[in-house]
Amino acid sequence: MSVFRKKQRMMVLSAIAGGVIYANISVLLRSVAPGMPVKLPLPPEVISTFQLFGMFATFSATNSQFTLWGLPKGAALSPTNWIPLPTDELVPHKKGDQFMRLRATKHASSVNPKIHIDAMMNLGEKVWRHHNRHHPDRPISRVGLQLDSWPSSPHGWDTLRNDPTATKTLESIFWEDLLLTR
Amino acid sequence: MTPTKMPSGSDPAKTAATAHTLGGAGFFQKWTTHWNEFWFARDSGYAFALFRILFGLYILAYFLISFAGSVTLEFSNQGIYSPFRIPDIALPPVAAGILFWFFIILVTSFTVGFMTRIVTPMILTLFLYYYFLSTGVRDCAYDRLTILFLGTSCLADLDRVWSITALTRPPGARNVRVWRWGARLITLQIMFLYGGAAVFKMVDPAWREAGMMKYTFCNMWATPPAFWFARIPLPPWVHLAMTISVVIFEFWLPFAFAIRRFRLWAAISAALFHLQIAVLLNVPEFLVCVTTYPLFFTGEEVRSAVAKILGWGRKSSSLEPSR
Numbered sequence: 001m002s003v004f005r006k007k008q009r010m011m012v013l014s015a016i017a018g019g020v021i022y023a024n025i026s027v028l029l030r031s032v033a034p035g036m037p038v039k040l041p042l043p044p045e046v047i048s049t050f051q052l053f054g055m056f057a058t059f060s061a062t063n064s065q066f067t068l069w070g071l072p073k074g075a076a077l078s079p080t081n082w083i084p085l086p087t088d089e090l091v092p093h094k095k096g097d098q099f100m101r102l103r104a105t106k107h108a109s110s111v112n113p114k115i116h117i118d119a120m121m122n123l124g125e126k127v128w129r130h131h132n133r134h135h136p137d138r139p140i141s142r143v144g145l146q147l148d149s150w151p152s153s154p155h156g157w158d159t160l161r162n163d164p165t166a167t168k169t170l171e172s173i174f175w176e177d178l179l180l181t182r
Numbered sequence: 183m184t185p186t187k188m189p190s191g192s193d194p195a196k197t198a199a200t201a202h203t204l205g206g207a208g209f210f211q212k213w214t215t216h217w218n219e220f221w222f223a224r225d226s227g228y229a230f231a232l233f234r235i236l237f238g239l240y241i242l243a244y245f246l247i248s249f250a251g252s253v254t255l256e257f258s259n260q261g262i263y264s265p266f267r268i269p270d271i272a273l274p275p276v277a278a279g280i281l282f283w284f285f286i287i288l289v290t291s292f293t294v295g296f297m298t299r300i301v302t303p304m305i306l307t308l309f310l311y312y313y314f315l316s317t318g319v320r321d322c323a324y325d326r327l328t329i330l331f332l333g334t335s336c337l338a339d340l341d342r343v344w345s346i347t348a349l350t351r352p353p354g355a356r357n358v359r360v361w362r363w364g365a366r367l368i369t370l371q372i373m374f375l376y377g378g379a380a381v382f383k384m385v386d387p388a389w390r391e392a393g394m395m396k397y398t399f400c401n402m403w404a405t406p407p408a409f410w411f412a413r414i415p416l417p418p419w420v421h422l423a424m425t426i427s428v429v430i431f432e433f434w435l436p437f438a439f440a441i442r443r444f445r446l447w448a449a450i451s452a453a454l455f456h457l458q459i460a461v462l463l464n465v466p467e468f469l470v471c472v473t474t475y476p477l478f479f480t481g482e483e484v485r486s487a488v489a490k491i492l493g494w495g496r497k498s499s500s501l502e503p504s505r
Contacts, residue, residue, distance in 0.1 A: 009213070010222055013363050017221055020330075020367060024374040032385050049330075052323040058388045061398040090262055092252050094464055095402040102321040104264045109321060110375065119264045119319075126262045133260065152400040154412035158390035 023050045063161070065095065065151045066102040066178040070131055070140030082144060090127060095157070104144060120145075123147075221366055224359035227342030228413065231295070232488065233368075236339040237331060238293025240304070244467060245286065253282045256316050259328070263316035269368035272315060281308070286464035295345020306332040324467040327375070331368055331474065338364025372474050373436035374453070380433035389429055392421035399462065408462040439478050449475040486498030 026040035027050040068085040075081040091098045107119035124143045132139045150168045153159040160166040255261040258278035259270070273281060285308045291301045309332060313325055339360040341347040383389040398404070401411040426438035431451070438448035453472045476484050488494070 010218065013361075014217065015219060016337070017367055017370075020371065022256065024371070028374070028378045028381065032381050048321075049326050052326060052375050056271055056394075056398060057382070059394045061397055062395070065402070065403060068475045090255070093450070094367065094390075095249070097320060100322075101400055103265070104319055106266050106319045106321040107264060119266075122270070124262050126393070130255075130260065130262055147381070151355070152397060154400050154409055157400075157404070157407060159404070 016131060027051050028053075060153055062149050064099065064147055064149045066099060067146045067148060068102075068127055069144035069146055070128075071142035071144070073139045073141045075141075077142075083140075085127065085131060085140075085143075090149065188468045193394060198235060217390040217452045221361070221363045225362050226357060226485065227339060227360050227486070228344070228481035229476045229479055229483075230360065230366055230481075231344035232476040232484050233365075234294055234295060234298070234335070235344065235472060236476070237470070238289055238477040240470050240473050241289045241309075241328065242286065242293065244281075244470075245289070249282070250399045253279050257282060257312060261316070264319040265315050266318045270315075270353065276418040276488070277313045285309075286335055287313075293395070294497040295341035295347050298345065298347060302332065303338045306336060321465065323375075324465075324470050325462070330371055331470070333368050334364050334371075338446055340364075359481075366472050369439065369477050372471055373439055375471070376432045376435040376439075380429055380435075383429045383432070389425060390422075392418040392425065395421040395428075403465060411462065487494055 007170065022040065023046055026042045027047055029036060030039060030042075030053065031053070046176060063088045064165065066087065068090060069082045070085050071077065071082055087098070091101055102123070104116060104119040107116040110116060111149060124145070128140060128143045131143075135152075148161070148168065148170055150161045150163075151166050161168070242295040249256050254275045256263060257272060258275040260275055261272060261278075263272070266270075272278065287310070290304050292298055302369045306329070309329060313329065317325055342358060373378040374449055388394055396412065396418075397410040404412070416446070427434055435448055435452055438451075453475065456468050458470055459468055479487075
């Protein structure tokens with residue numbers, strides 16, 4: 001490598017290194033001091049790339065899980081007509097992963113709520129197509145997403161889910177009519 | 183990076199002495215010298231080689247365990263996924279399957295150090311494709327770390343030793359010393375990760391409560407050992423102490439990695455920390471951090487440690503290059 005090419009390469013690599021250091025400092029300052037009047041400027045895409053340290057940022061005494069539901073084709077839009085879809089087969093991942101996928105977590109963090117709504121609609125359509133492709137004998141016309149919540153317990157993930165005395169909540173999202181309560 | 187010899191006129195002491203006599207311009211020159219010494223010091227390629235092998239094995243394990251059984255659902259146009267920032271460009275199931283196994287072959291090639299310079303950008307491209315198509319929806323830090331490490335790997339010299347490529351090179355080209363740039367950048371990123379996590383937790387009220395540890399061991403990430411631990415009737419102050427100890431530990435790590443005498447302990451304790459997260463919270467993906475720890479050490483330190491572990495001092499190995 002000629003001296004000139006070597007110097008060019010060193011300059012490019014130095015610029016990359018300086019950029020990575022700058023991005024980390026900028027994101028760190030934004031995270032720990034969000035009220036700071038002057039922020040080191042950074043494009044939103046770069047901020048999200050370097051925002052690496054927010055895992056397990058909160059905790060809750062409540063467990064939550066999404067379940068998928070389908071309304072059989074021709075059935076009336078009544079709460080009793082919905083059938084459960086095999087959520088664990090359709091989104092075959094560990095519980096935390098499954099939750100974040102069905103919530104469309106990345107899209108949910110977007111400042112534009114339409115991005116999240118579009119992602120949920122897109123996901124619902126994929127579930128609908130997948131079910132009807134694999135079960136043409138019992139097609140569905142609508143897909144619902146239900147968030148089940150129940151008190152957590154050290155005795156197991158599901159322990160208080162089926163306990164009739166525990167306080168539980170159900171929140172349902174239907175992709176065709178987002179945020180309707182079932 | 184094409185290996186070259188150190189220029190004869192780069193004596194740091196001489197440069198610093200000259201800089202001292204030049205005032206403001208001298209300060210800049212001195213600073214530049216220090217910068218170049220930090221980023222472009224040369225080292226044998228053993229630390230990079232061990233990182234390449236561990237990082238490659240990590241990506242292989244991650245993709246094979248998480249996605250090999252669900253390629254159609256995860257990455258094909260008959261699947262259930264949420265593309266982010268890109269159009270829905272998933273392939274039909276058969277093509278998606280072929281692409282997935284091609285990706286696995288590329289990562290295997292990376293791991294064994296065969297055509298590394300060509301396959302690394304291809305792995306990065308495909309990883310980004312999978313990320314924006316499907317896996318990125320989870321917004322997980324370990325995926326973004328992997329992207330940063332792959333991006334850096336594209337510009338680093340990873341296959342100088344302990345690789346198929348090294349075996350095919352003429353003997354004189356094998357043990358050429360390479361720039362530390364890639365190692366510096368990745369290790370700095372790791373230090374920012376731990377230090378940033380610690381500072382973030384210091385200002386987060388949730389990390390000053392006993393409930394953080396108590397309820398995290400009963401949540402959607404918790405494994406049976408975590409539930410077992412949560413059933414132990416500990417007083418709240420123990421949970422609080424555990425919570426605070428995590429913050430202190432993460433705050434200590436960047437300093438420990440920076441100071442030579444603590445470096446090995448930092449690597450061992452951080453690896454155990456990530457192992458504990460894998461066992462209790464079912465997030466083994468953060469073991470990607472552990473694959474970078476060889477880069478905190480010099481190539482010679484890594485070579486002698488591996489030689490000691492594998493007994494290369496007593497018998498020769500075809501992978502151990504001639505010295």
